[in-house]
Amino acid sequence: MALFSQTSQQGFQALLWKCRMFWPVSRCQQLFAVSFNIPNTEKVSYFSFMTSSSTALPVDSKGTDVFPTKKRSEIDYEEKKGWDEETKEISEGKLQFSSSVGAPKKRLMSQVLSRHKFTSVQPPEKPLQPEEWNRLRESFRSPEIFEEVMFNSMVRCNSPIDVAKSLLTHVAKSNGDIAYNLLIKYLALCVQQGQISEIRDVYDIMKIRFKILESGAYNLLIRGMSNSDQWRMALTLLEEVKKIMIPSRTNYESCIKAASRHQEMNLAFELYHEMLAKDLVPTLDVLQAFFDFSRGMKGAELQKELFGILLYLRENQIHPHKTFVRSIKLWFESIPGGNWRGHLTSIKDSGQCPVCNHQLEDSDLSEEEYNNLRERIIKDVIHGTDTFRKTSPQEFEAFQAFVENRLPFDIVIDGLNVSHIKPRKMQCENLFDAVNCLAKDNARLLVLGRKHMLINSSNWKREIMKEMQNKADFFFAENISEDDAFLLYATLQSGKHCKFVTRDFLRDHKACLSDSLTRHLFRKWQRGHQIVFSPSVEGKHINFLPALRYDCVVQTTGDTWHIPYKDTFEEKYSYQVPRKWLCIQQKL
């Protein structure tokens, strides 16, 4: 520490203060490591000190006396003065710059964001008298934003509502008015604690005081009211929101949940359809609520609606999570006189359900879908905005001619991708093993590569390449061309039986497709046609996992339903396929 000059120290602290503490540590270090020549041991000790310091900004000593903060480790800065200058707060009316170090632009940004960075005020336990609030306010480093910061921390600590009221009273008495943002924060606190009468009061006051409210207030109000027995109020609020803007999906969510909680299923579905009509994507929570609250209810109409939700999942290739699937199962089993039975199971590779022996839908696309996908791949992925970006017209024509002359292939291999399977081996050996492994049963292979593979090098032995070319057709693209696009094209041209081999998830190519429908088609086709390596890289041989034969979507035959689900709550990648299924069958 003693090595620093004063300015570098200050600049450093400015930097620290600007950054959130998680990742910038590394950045600081780099700057550090580059800008000061400090031996390694010094550096390490300094960084460990940095990481051990907390995210909270140190409040000046007066503040710490007043609010005994718990979650803050005390940091002693030698350059107290420099620090204070760096962390000087501003009100919007008057920006203050300390003209020492750092780019003004960044400084400004950090000051704009600074009000969100205050985390070190502890709200009092009991309501305070106005003069006590005054004292606190004076002792706070930047009195202009004291109330705001205080309310924020009250919401965070879920303080008793009376404390907040006492502060509001203090503000109202000293200013004769309460700013909108404080009212909102107070409202948030009330919603958090379900204080219905307070919410209503705040709403009345806001209506009197302001011509219109904005989305944040409405969100809070709707959420607050929908969880009470005055939930119909939330519906009227929703109508009010519709007048000025499109309600958010969480608005609808609250209202739908409230309606279904009170067994008003028709109303709930009405709202649900209205939401879909506005192109809002319902959360899985809402859909689950429908199943949860219609348990044991009778009615053909209701059943149709809920089947409709399952079909919505199918259309959009959504895989529900475990708890949602449990709700679905329970609902099915609770249908009076329905005789439905559900089992959680996993499907065999053959695509047969072990519970009811039903064969799942295969992953083949219809003729029309297939042609559509092929057209779109050529148009969007290969050509895109400029054919030259991924290939060149001459090259693509040459490739087309090459494929046409040798059709149909059974398996198309991404040569370069496969050649990297085992890092310890020579690249051409990897490819050779793969080709040998796949060349059984007289399958016709096409290997795609780039021209640099033809140049004899340590990784690409000419003899081995020669030998491989007897077993498979090869096409070498230019070194700066995209071989993946060729892979897709060749596979699609060869027909439905053709599979392709690559470890690539093809995400960037999926992203080139412009509409979600085609993207879903692409994923479906990919699941059914991509051969991947089995993860066990041990042993000599390369093993491949066959492509999935069945399609991984919600499916029904009328008296059976099969629903794939995710084990975990978080979103899986779109290329990952859930292996667990819910099988539901009707015993007649």
Add this chain to the structure above:
Amino acid sequence: MHSANMLLKKILRSSVLPFAAQHGMKKDLFPLSRTLSLSLCLKQDNSCSPSEKLDLDAWKKVMKSGLQEEVNETVSERKELSTLAAAREILEMWRLAGRSVPENISEEQLKTFMECPSKSAKKKYLKYLYLKELYKKSDKRKVDEKRERRLEKLEQASKTDDTRRNSFVCLWANCMDRAYSWRVAQSMIFGQPLVFDMSYEKDMSIREVANTVRQIVLSEGCNRRSVDPFHIHFCNFKDDSLYHKEFIKHYREAWGKLLITVTDQCYTEVFPKDKLIYLTADSPKVMKTFDHNKIYIVGSMVDRSIKTGVSLARAKRLGLETAALPLEKYLLWNTGAKNLTLDQMMHILLTLKDTGDWKAALEFVPKRKYCGFVSKPVHELKKTLNLINTLKLGKRQEEVRKQFAKNYSKKLTQK
């Protein structure tokens, strides 16, 4: 009316009072004056009996009592607003709620805001306007402070009354301009051409075009001030294009007097093909030395949304040679994209042209993007990088080391 308002503002803390300047001046005034007097007597009450039990709902009374008259007014005033006015009101409410929304917004900006396709686009646009406003305010404040300081100085000077006599008339800026112009004029005749390819307009959003033009203006400026300027060509430049409009905005009447060549022809028509080199970060070829007999082309494009290979595609289509700066070779790259801004490019090319020294030229690459020059012993840098990555990534150190080895192995990384 206004002065009364000012008075109120002074008395009350105006940061807490939502003063909607556009509407409701009259309405705001009465209740405020009322509450002001009311709050004053309330304060007195308090001082009389501090031991009194705290009334927690007093704030509701204050809020409601001061606003009774307003209620009647607002009810009678309720009428259908135009969409623009409604949008304005919502923005005002957002601002009061503490979101990043500008205080003043012009009709044009409001229309742009309404046309934003999504909620997030709206949010971004508002934040942009908000920050712009902040910068403007702080700049204005700085100017004012400067003026004050100057006036103070003047006062002091007038007190001492000591005017120094100087035989030179202060015409520095003018002379410098003239000298620079001569130099650039010479380069127009004898200098090495440098081409800006202006054919990317349709690949960019309006904001990106504006950014591009700004960068070009900066490049032109630093070219003018250099010892041995390039002869700048704008090729594929269409009249009345967005580029053109933006340039006019920047240069105003100076646009016609700029010492550069602007043409709607393609560079392949102006120069022999074998002399052209298209500079693009996606190029597989790396530039080793600066060639004084070649003509370098820089694509005038800002891609905020990453568009890989657009400029490489242009070069491929025309069959031109391409090159990328040897950033990997000379810099221990750390983070960020390898595409540089046009003014950085200009600085680098000028420095190369004058000195041929890569180290000096690559000083203009933003410091945040690299950890150091590879001119230092590499093992030392490796140590630093490893240390950094250990701290950044913890367990994934192995992986990073591999990555490092890959980056610095002699051959290009191949898929």
